[in-house]
Amino acid sequence: MKTWLITGASRGIGRELAEQILARGDRVAATLRRPEQLDDLAARYGDRLWRHALDVTDDAQLDAAVAAAFAGLGRIDVVVSNAGFGVMGVAEDLSDDQVERTIATNLTGSIQLARRVVPHLREQGGGVFVQMSSMGGHITFPGFGIYHATKWGVEGYFESFAAEVEPFGITTILVEPGMVRTTFYDAAERVPLSDPYVGGPADVGPLSVEEMPASQSGVAHATIEAALAENPPLRLLVNSDAYEAVTAALRERLSGFEARRDAAYAADAEVGTRPAA
Known part of the structure; x- marks a missing residue:
């Protein structure tokens, strides 16, 4: 039996992860702002579900939740950083509070969680850290700028983090779903x-949940399979729209770089340095 720590477990992919993991016989440490939201799972699974109140933007709560989880449960095999929310609106229309809350939850909260669990994972000889990202960490849409800023930040931070902690037996996975049929989209703030x-x-008009190609159950299943794999990927694109959109964007980006190769080399310190023809 493995033990998983999941943040943002109240709804959407976080709750789906908790349900699937519990159903397979493992143990879940679930953190969320209101633990009573999982009363039904607690009644069904008993002491295999451990709950703790947590707002990931509160450092003191993070300290307490992480310490309590490792102290109470011992080894935690997989940590899933899932807490987050969305704000939709153009840059000029967003409030300072919306900008700060989005960054604090989606980016800073993920960073601070990772910093706090690493010593425990290192001391126990390793583990898996799963960061929920998005195809929005590689591509962008107008009106989603602040959300993209957090996901592009997550991508950069955790690629670096992965290399730092790999020598300790800690594996890092960035899960990058496309448009998923969850309550996340409905719950997002719209300016x-x-x-x-x-x-x-x-x-642009709102996209209906029915138009989204991926199910939260499918994303959760793929995440669990990756976390348990012998050689997990650093990045896991989940569902068809994510794969098609991200690979197309990367090809376009590479093509743009290659088209300006001479200009790049022209800025080298040694005048006249040029790439081979």
């Missing part, structure tokens, strides 16, 4: 467009 942006690139 009405101000007049200058009406009719522009960010003025």
Whole structure:
């Protein structure tokens, strides 16, 4: 029996992960702002579900939750950093509070969680750290800028983090879903467009959940399989739209770089250095 720690377990992919992991016979340490939201799972699974209140933007709560989880449960095999939320709106229309809360939850909260669990994972001889990211960490859409900023930040931070902790037997996985049928999209904050942006690139109608290609059960299953794999990938694109959109964006980006190769080399310190023809 393995033990998993999951943040943001109240709904969406976080709750789905908890349900699937418990159903397979493992133990779950679930953190969420209101632990009573998992009363039904507690009634079904008893002491295999451990709950603790946590707001990942509160450092003192993070300290307490991580310490309590490792002290109470001993070894934790997999940590899943899943807490997050979305804000939809163009840069000019967002409030300072929306910018700060999005970064604090999606990016800083993930970083601070990772910093706190690493000593425990290292001391126990290793483990797996799963960071829920998004195809939005590689591509962008108008009106989602602050969300993209956090996911691009997550991608960079955890690629570096993965190399730092690999010698301790800690494996890092970035899970990158596309559009998923979860309550996340419905729960996102939407900022009405101000007049200058009406009719522009960010003025698109809401996407219905039914139009999204991936199910949260499928994303959770793929995440669990990757975490338990003998050689997990650093990055895991999940569902078809994520694969198609991200691979197309990367090909376009590479093509743009290659088209300007001479300009890149022209800036070298030694005048005249050029790439081979």
